[in-house]
Amino acid sequence: MIKNLYETVFVLHPEMTDEEAEAGIQNTVQLLEGKGVEIIRVDRGGKRRLAYVIRKQRYGYYTLIHFRTTPEPLLELERMYRLNERVLRYLTVRFEKEEHLTGFTRVPDDDGRDDDRDDRRRSGRRGDFRGDGGFQGRGEGRYPRRGMSDDGPMHGDGPRFGGDGGLDDNDDDND
Numbered sequence: 001m002i003k004n005l006y007e008t009v010f011v012l013h014p015e016m017t018d019e020e021a022e023a024g025i026q027n028t029v030q031l032l033e034g035k036g037v038e039i040i041r042v043d044r045g046g047k048r049r050l051a052y053v054i055r056k057q058r059y060g061y062y063t064l065i066h067f068r069t070t071p072e073p074l075l076e077l078e079r080m081y082r083l084n085e086r087v088l089r090y091l092t093v094r095f096e097k098e099e100h101l102t103g104f105t106r107v108p109d110d111d112g113r114d115d116d117r118d119d120r121r122r123s124g125r126r127g128d129f130r131g132d133g134g135f136q137g138r139g140e141g142r143y144p145r146r147g148m149s150d151d152g153p154m155h156g157d158g159p160r161f162g163g164d165g166g167l168d169d170n171d172d173d174n175d
Contacts, residue, residue, distance in 0.1 A: 001070045007101060010090040011060035021061040031080060035073035040066040043103055054088045066101050
């Protein structure tokens with residue numbers, strides 16, 4: 001049988017200790033090697049912030065494994081992922097060429113994210129409070145806003161409703 005190139009990434013529960021997370025990674029590697037899988041690389045992403053909340057968790061231990069195998073061991077791997085309560089998410093993908101394999105992007109610590117968010121709030125990207133009771137928006141946009149002084153349907157030559165609920169014409173000829 002032809003051995004295909006695969007990548008699996010899984011996220012472990014963040015309340016695990018580093019030793020427990022490493023043991024979970026080693027169990028996965030041992031399962032794959034026990035099925036005759038050729039491990040190319042194991043990339044430990046460490047504890048990172050999730051893109052969205054999963055099972056009430058905001059963080060998780062990321063691990064990426066590249067390997068070459070036939071499709072049969074994948075069933076056992078995904079069964080192990082589903083049965084393990086400490087695995088928050090997993091994904092296994094087949095690749096055609098080894099140069100298409102991915103890796104983790106190294107990002108700075110999450111500690112700076114809150115500061116960046118506070119700076120964005122203070123810089124007024126979404127509108128600045130003017131101090132006179134209003135907000136200054138980003139700009140006029142595509143269509144200018146109509147105000148009380150603008151010529152619009154309420155102030156222009158269009159029909160107006162009279163006090164009796166009927167339609168009054170703006171022509172002074174009918175009076």
